[in-house]
Amino acid sequence: MREVDNSYISNAIHELVGLLGVKEDIDREIVLRPLKTGNAKKAVEGIANYLGLPISVNISFSDKFESSSLTKTDDSGRGIGNITAQVSIPSYLPLYGSSELQGFPISVKISQNFQRYPETFMTVIAHEIAHIVLHSLWHKEKNNEFYTDLTAMILGFASVMKDGRKIIKSREKFMSTETLTTTYGYLSDEKFDFAFNRIDDILTEQRYFKTTLSRKLTTYRQQLSSYRQEFFKFNKFSECIDKNQRKRIKSEDGAKIVEFHHLDYAHRFTIVIISNEERLNEIHNYCMGIIHYNKTTLESLQKFDSEIDSLILKLSKEFDLLKNDTSIMRKYVGFFYKRKIDRQSTLI
Numbered sequence: 001m002r003e004v005d006n007s008y009i010s011n012a013i014h015e016l017v018g019l020l021g022v023k024e025d026i027d028r029e030i031v032l033r034p035l036k037t038g039n040a041k042k043a044v045e046g047i048a049n050y051l052g053l054p055i056s057v058n059i060s061f062s063d064k065f066e067s068s069s070l071t072k073t074d075d076s077g078r079g080i081g082n083i084t085a086q087v088s089i090p091s092y093l094p095l096y097g098s099s100e101l102q103g104f105p106i107s108v109k110i111s112q113n114f115q116r117y118p119e120t121f122m123t124v125i126a127h128e129i130a131h132i133v134l135h136s137l138w139h140k141e142k143n144n145e146f147y148t149d150l151t152a153m154i155l156g157f158a159s160v161m162k163d164g165r166k167i168i169k170s171r172e173k174f175m176s177t178e179t180l181t182t183t184y185g186y187l188s189d190e191k192f193d194f195a196f197n198r199i200d201d202i203l204t205e206q207r208y209f210k211t212t213l214s215r216k217l218t219t220y221r222q223q224l225s226s227y228r229q230e231f232f233k234f235n236k237f238s239e240c241i242d243k244n245q246r247k248r249i250k251s252e253d254g255a256k257i258v259e260f261h262h263l264d265y266a267h268r269f270t271i272v273i274i275s276n277e278e279r280l281n282e283i284h285n286y287c288m289g290i291i292h293y294n295k296t297t298l299e300s301l302q303k304f305d306s307e308i309d310s311l312i313l314k315l316s317k318e319f320d321l322l323k324n325d326t327s328i329m330r331k332y333v334g335f336f337y338k339r340k341i342d343r344q345s346t347l348i
Helices: 006-020 029-036 040-050 118-136 145-164 189-243 251-260 263-288 295-330 335-345
Strands: 056-061 085-088 105-110 166-173 176-183
Touching: 006 145, 006 189, 029 040, 029 118, 040 056, 040 105, 040 118, 040 145, 085 118, 105 118, 118 145, 145 189, 189 251, 189 263, 189 295, 189 335, 251 263, 251 295, 263 295
Parallel strands: 056 105
Antiparallel strands: 085 105, 166 176
């Protein structure tokens, strides 16, 4: 395998991110939980799903392989590394992202010691499944091992591969310690670190849109909370005035207070709260659920960003109207009762 420079790696990452986007790190428990119980099938399918392949996996176990992408084999094809795996890629593989991939059968052969080094197992399988990703895209570099490593890294396995790409064994010998290191993957340590840092930089850049939207959602949520508190005061002050009808009220204020008692008047404030709560939760759930940054999700985040600005502005105007109504009734409520309601409203 030829050596590549940082420029080659950077260009490959740029191309792959443009094609596939970039993902947050996988939650390792998705794989580790079934792996601990020996459920290799579920563990491999968890890796495949995170790579965007909702395939069905047929697992077989062996210590003999026709070839190996990530570890050396001896003359008889027996793996001499620690974890070995092989994926059979059919020629009729459906297109990446298509519904035909759902449950599509893929045969995976793994070594008997698959549970011994979990992170290394994840590294090896992520690389092998990344081959399927590139083949299902008919990518011109589908057989390029550097591209395959980088594909797994941008799709959420960079940190896993950082931890699992080396197995270091030590054994005590007379008057000395012997260390054996097995490295998985095709990138040298220096090139792997460069790729890891470049992908991390891209993730940081892409997260900016989500972080910005998250801050605006916090502002929106606080604003809605203030509106809810103000509506609580509106109702309590209205109840207080109803119970103390002897209190003299200015004629212009009296007309407004009568209007407040119309059946549909306060209902309007309720509708404002309900509609804004629903939209806030919808955008929040979408935003927090994003782990894959690609063209579609980034366009959605930008769209929501503009919508949030509009929603905040509209709610601000609604709040001013409600606060003005509350201030009219506030003039006819006793000092201590006002203090009591102000305190209670902060608990809403």
